[in-house]
Amino acid sequence: MAIEVRDGVTVIDGEPQVLVTADYPYYRDDPSVWRDRLIAIRDVLGIRVITCYLPWRHHQPTPDGPPDFSGESQGNRDVVGFLALCHDLGIQVVAKPGPFIHAETNYGGLPDWVCPKNNPAIEAVLDSAGEASNWLGDPLPAPLAPLFDGMVTQWLNATGKEVIEPATWPNGPIILMQIANEGIYTSGALPLSAYDYSASALAFYRDRLKEWYGTVEEYDRLHGTAITDWSDVEPPREWTGPARSEELQSYADWGRFHAEYMAEVYHRWSAAVAARVPVVVNLNPPAEHHHSFDDWLARVRPEIWDGINYGFTNWMGVVSANRDSHARYVTAAKRAPGPNLEENWGFSKLYDPAYADGTTSYHQTLLALAAGATGYNVYTGVNTSGWTADLDDVHESPYPDCAPIDENGEATPKAHTLKSMSDFLTLHGAEFLESRPERAGAYGLYLPYAGIAAFSPEGSDAPQLGRSLRAYHERCRAEGVDYALVELQSATVADLAAHGSVTVPGGPFMHRHVQALLAAHLAAGGSVVVDGPAPTLDEELRPCTVLADALPSAPAVVASRVRITHGHADAYLRVHPDRDVAYLTVLTQSDHEGAVCVELDGRPIELITAKGGAALLRLVDGELDDFLVKGINTYLDSAVPAGVKHGDRIHIADHPADLDRVGGRFRVS
Template sequence: MLIDGVAVIDGVPRVLVTADYPYYRDDPAVWGDRLRAVRDELGIEVITCYLPWRHHQPEAGTAPDFTGLTHPARNVTGFLALCHELGLRVIAKPGPFIHAEVTYGGLPDWVCPDADPAFEPLLDASGTPARWADAAAPQGRPLPAPLAPAFLARATEWLSAVGKEVLDGAEAVIALQIANEGVYTSGALPLTAYDYSPSGLAFHRDRLRAWYGTPQAYNAVHGTSYGDWADAEPPDATSGPLAQADWGRCHAEYLAEVYRVWAQAVGSGLPVLVNLNPPTVPALDDWLARVRPELWGGISYGFTNWMGVVSADRDAHARYVIAAKRAPGPNLEENWGFSELYDPAYIDAATSFHQSLLALAAGATGFNVYTGVATSGWGPELDAVPGPYPDCPPIDAGGSATVKAPVVRALAGFFAVHGAEFLECEPVRRDAFGLYLPYAGIAALSGEPDGPGCGRALRAFHERMRARGLDYALVELESVTAAELAAYRSVTVPGGPFMHRRVQELLAAYARAGGRVLVDGPLPALDEHLSPCALITPSAPLAEVAEGLVVHGEADAFLRSHPDRDVHYLVVLVQSGNEGPIVLRTPYGIVEVVAAQGGGAVLRLADGQVDDLVIRGLNAYLGCAVEAGVRLDGVRTGASGPGDLARINGRLV
């Protein structure tokens, strides 16, 4: 089960460490060998795997094949039984859209609007169909509108078949991931990218009806003259700010609705997760407006990577941290295997090690090795690009462990031993940023650089906090409670012309209780109905004092402390340009960490000493090799030569 984004397996909360194995890309004869390699060489006990719809049901007039009747690689029920036999758990990911470099994102060709006009295409604001390009269709094929009746019926049939024929009775499966990175890897796209199809606009009008009741009530707030909801048009850059905020809110409820109907179609009773792609820099407000886990009910948040090398790219770092902080949940795809397809820095494990630890330090509850195994046995209907897939994972296409395997095994082993305690420890962070998401919708549509927005203020706050070496929290102002807000000494909020009365009252009460409210922009003078309301009195800025953990060196550092015991976890993430050791303040005094450029370390500190740890000392991509080590009170624990250092349960491994 999942509780507040944390996986609970056999009754124990765990840092969810998983590895992806795309069974459909491999010869079934090697499934067992590859699964054993993940278990034995990587120390990972939970497998993730997509179930490509186009693989299991290539023809519209036939039932899905889950037993290998039409092709051995379709025997996913056998694959799951093999996982159970080997003591492995599984998170199943049936889409219906999966990306995963599979042709048409895993959708069968027969749901394409070009193949069958009964399938309504997904449209952008200009009326142009959204297209999916791949090696089989370089110019792209139109994607079906998710909520249109024809596609929704067939997608529901597919997901229901997966639930009944694959997941029911599959003892290995512990959770379900629905969709991929939004709907069609589209979670980070601008709000103008979708959904302007007839079904999408019908959803928008239905939401307006639910929020306002009558067109007359809507007109009274927006200054419009609609006589019927059918007359309501989607807002654009020239619309009023409340209409723009409504479009952002509609996007959030649209995503929630797609998740709800797809998860409900599976009908398995398993915990359900999603994996959002991090925001882009230009469309940060669009992402913030759309991604509202508070609306998802029992569906848990998760996210992916795929946006750059965070140890060397400030934009990538900010996007990654914001995604990890948005809500508790695991990183469900961390790049451990693709250098040729994405960035040559991933040829070395230091890059993925750094990012996996950053996700956990920033707030994630687990990480995924994507993919754990290289595969090489798929047909052209799945992917027209020859293998192996991927090019540099921990287990190669022959089933042998690569130089990345010991790094994964050390991290997996550390969190297998200490994961529950790590999650019990509380991040040391004293300041928060308050997300006021109506401003995100306004900024996403208006395009005004100086108008109301959320992303600009958040990015500036992130950079200030990083420069000071301080961790921070993200809180969503329309749902956060007074008790939750009271945990922070300050909350920074974006400024603008209006703000919900309840939010203003919450912030005013927080300030009266001693909290500091910092406003980035003009003070709100109106409530959500544009009635006079000016309840916020801003506090003076916080003094710029040395509070961060890093005393010397180019690195980010995060500390978690146990509420009841003298136990702390220190994560040190070395930037690519660093030279020399990282010197840090800790509860036990000054600690010195030596790690590779672009690498990092995780240390357990207990009872005044450095306990277990994992430190990456090598980064072949950057030509860096150091004797990984840590020094406290003159006592050094380190590698005997250039290389990594791992100590688990008090033993060097």
Template sequence: MRIELRDGVLHTDGVPGLLATADYPYYRDDPTVWRDRLTTLRDATGIRIVSSYLPWRHHQPDPDTPPDFTGATRADRDVLGFLRICAELGLGVIAKPGPFIHAETNYGGLPDWICPLHNPQVEPQLDARGNTVDWIGAHRDADGEVGRWPLPAPLGGHFATRVGEWLRAVGKEVLQPATGPDGPVVLVQIANEGLFTDGALPLWAYDYSAPGLDLFRSGLRERYGDLDGYNAVHGTAHADWSAVRPPRERHPGGSLELRRQLACADWGRYQSDLLAEAYHSWTGALAPDVPVVVNLNPPAGEEHALDAWLSRVRPERWNGIGYGFTNWMGVVSTDHGSHARYVVAAKRAPGPNLEENWGFSELYDRAYAAGATSFHQSLLALAAGATGFNVYTGVATSGWGDDLDAKHTPPYPDCPPIDQHGNATGKAGTVRMLADFFAAHGGEFLGATPATGPSWGLYAPYAAVAAWTEADAPVAPGAETEALPVCGRELRAFHERMRAEGRDYRIVDLESATPERLAGHPHLVLHGGAFMDADTQRLLAGQIAAGLRVDLLGPVPRVDERLRPCTLLADALAARPAAAGTDSAVDDAPAVRVVGGSADAYWRAAPSGTGYLTVLVQSDHDGPVRVEIAGAGAFDGRGLAVTVDSARGGAAVLRLVDGALDDFLVTGANAFLGSAVTPAVTVGGVRVQGEYGRDLARIGGELRTPAA
């Protein structure tokens, strides 16, 4: 079996498919139940690939003893035995060796002995104020609370050495025997949500340690060539690179002196360099024979957070390491801001959702006690661009000790598809219909074209500047200023406009784009700024000259990133005919509009005449949802009316063939919201309905009514 990741899509022996997975933390359960839990997970949910972290602290609690992967020191460390069971049950595996894993483990899964508190050779990670960046530790204090410990600097010499040793051991002793033609491991995930669950933190949150600043200054040397070049651009007179200081304070909003904007952009590049450097180093130590992915958390909700995330998360710079993302940012059927941020995460680059909360209500939000909540979110991620979904976690566990997790009590999690006794819950049926539907249609679904309007052109240096700027703060009197880009806020407004118009959209990174790639984006919208590098200006000017549409919001750049005059984009915008850009073929694409009810909808069409409609019902809605698919390319111009009867906070996905209803899934109940309906779908006057208070599915022409 040959496994490849092509443009974010998993291919098995050359055949594309949607990646459907469920997590099972073997290290939290008694090894005597591993086989039973995996068998039930497979048979009750239809999932054929499991994911699991490999906690460093669990397998190597002693720094002077090699990691135990066979259970020689304790039975629950026998990860090789766990992988053998997976192989015997026909299950693939995504192995996730960290080094930091979070997963509610002590110190994020790092061993105590790698903490700077216990090992003076380990340098701590620092924030902009010089304070250590801390995480929940491993021991309770006198008050019974688990204290916080400083995290290691990711590029610190001793930490990097020990991480390399850990990952090389995993690669040699775990991955090599478990990959290849008959091995169960199909993918490897490194790190967790950035490096230390920090992908969504502000740009000033980390890493100002000495090793981090060495990488920052190394990047400046590569960018500016020499210190004279840096001084000329920034108006400084530094005699040594060590004198270059990074930004540490946010700036008043509205405007900012141009050289300070460039300093913010420099720090944004460093943040993306830090991820790329660690990802490449850790992947090199693992040396896996299967594709490698990472799982980024979506942007946070603060006003600066989307810009910070956009400037840090640059998958185009990871050179073969695949993009993936997680949930953990709110209930999207209730919180519109969470919905928007989740969509941005799904659109940033092709890749799977690697952690969707299906199991935790007590720990996160009680809405997740109902499978409808996670079903809604999984379908949203797929509709917005994800190439797979994950059930985190699929099985409740109860067999760990305080050395692994001193904070939480069993079961972990509290409401998954398979409970702590090994019994399938109602959620198992919901997962099963999702897994079976996309086992049948996932390749076609991923190959279908979303009904998109304009694309958002991301210029990451603008996001870095905006992240450092207080949105509504007054400008200091008499300050030399330049108009500021407001990338994240404009992207959010663009998102809202596209959803209101019933169109999807794409995000394209301008700094890495080629003319050939941009030709696939006939209408670009982006925010402007006082500067833009000459290569990107030239690329956009070529787009305009080719007759494609570019809408620039805000200021038009007139200098490049070295402050040299550069008006390539300004000249191209001025030279285009007055009527140019007022119409575009992409804007004639089919649109899907909700004409009745509080819901959102996405449409994608395959060349064969098959299409997929996803309907996402908000938590405040009762009654049918009415949707219209219209536009020049929709069903020979006839358009199509669809009605979906779903529980509040539920969702539906419909496969339509030449305008007629084929297979589909729809939610019948949401126990958390006390909502139950007779689920139904009506297309072209033909209605199919199920049983009151139960989900409804048709897969391969067979009707199913699993318990909700």
């Protein structure tokens, strides 16, 4: 039986599926309840794939002996037995061996004996000021430093040989492996100045420069410098107010270094495990500061990962109530095809009280799928209550506080919401993925500008990327249209043709082949909008006006097939390429009251949802088929009889409740 990932979609034996998963931290529960909790995830939530970290500090607390994967030293270390139980119950697994996991564990799941504070021979990650980058006060080890690299390799070799290989599908439950966590050390959204200025990282940086530029002389020509040896090159540490294009190049280099640094770590760690299943990662979305999109975009470049598959998480606020959270979340979902590998379904005390009600997560999960995600994760599916202080000495039991299955194994109201979603996507998921999003255009990412803008202050006239993208996102949202993201340096003419209108950031230089690509798109009848000045130089800073010469005086205007005519909500449409089938997602904002009115191809659709609620409709031959509509949000004290009106068909609950129809069968809950 074959497992593969095609364009971000998990495919099992040739069958694509929406990857619906729930995390179960076995290491936080007593083994006596493992079977009961797994059965609850499978039968009550309708989810047949779990994710689970393998905490290094839990399985190998001291360096004096090999890791314990069989529970000889402590029962909940028996991950081999846990995986065998999953296989026996027909549950598949995404295994996550770290080495860093976060997961609210001490030192992010790393053992204390790899901390540079405890072993000064281990090199620390350094920031631009030369200070150690810390995790809750403890310095983090530099990933490329030889001593730590060897320790990580031993750990990942052991998990690969003793845990993952014996449990690999089809003889075991493991179908995918996730490496690292939210970047490397939950650091994917940090500023480019936050890391890594350690000696091992700078050696890698200078090796990359040599690979990119070939000779010191060429480097000097493009940077306006006079170095005589690669060891003389220093990375940027702060904004120096560069005035010429040559002076911008080191910032672009540092952004490119971050992308290749992350790729290098991913490949080293994946190779150490040597898993026979596809490898995924889970990037956290951009952060909140003014250059956060640029930090993130410079670093997150799936096009160069070569066999490592994109995935993302959501730990950045309530999307239905916060515009910044919405923009950051959508960017993560659109950056590349892949699943949401951690959606908060259980933490209200640690993150935001809105998560006490499942509507918050329901809205966000449907938004991710509408924006381009190929799956979602329930983090966590179960409350747990059986861990020791050496694993986590901070958080109170249960962990989390409000999961769909509580610490006694009982279903909470969230379970009913998840079961409806699971059933809907089990029935329609493959068709949903085949259906193509209706989009009004695309934003073209020119990544050298991200490295520059990540250092430039607000109001700077330096080239921009992240802030330009954010403005484009807000314009599209205000106009009620969807859009795509396209990475320009790896794109083809066909990639651009799929989107018609393409908006790109302006600036003094742009790769010659990118300018030619955009000019070809224009020549083929497409539209290009340059947000800023058209480039007049190529990547080697030689004159190049290919794009400027091809630009028309006015861009084309693209109309949308779906629009909100009444109410504070967002709408997304997917249309099947071969059948008269469409999927309409409507996401109600937290401040909305009353009906939401949508117009699709001129036909009205009326929805009644709770505040912050959402709906997913399947339309066949222009008529309403199955649907999910959320009518209850206890956090916002919003309870309405959920309903949908399409043409002469009206379906509405007879009391305040959610209303679903899956496989033609109605459910009110």
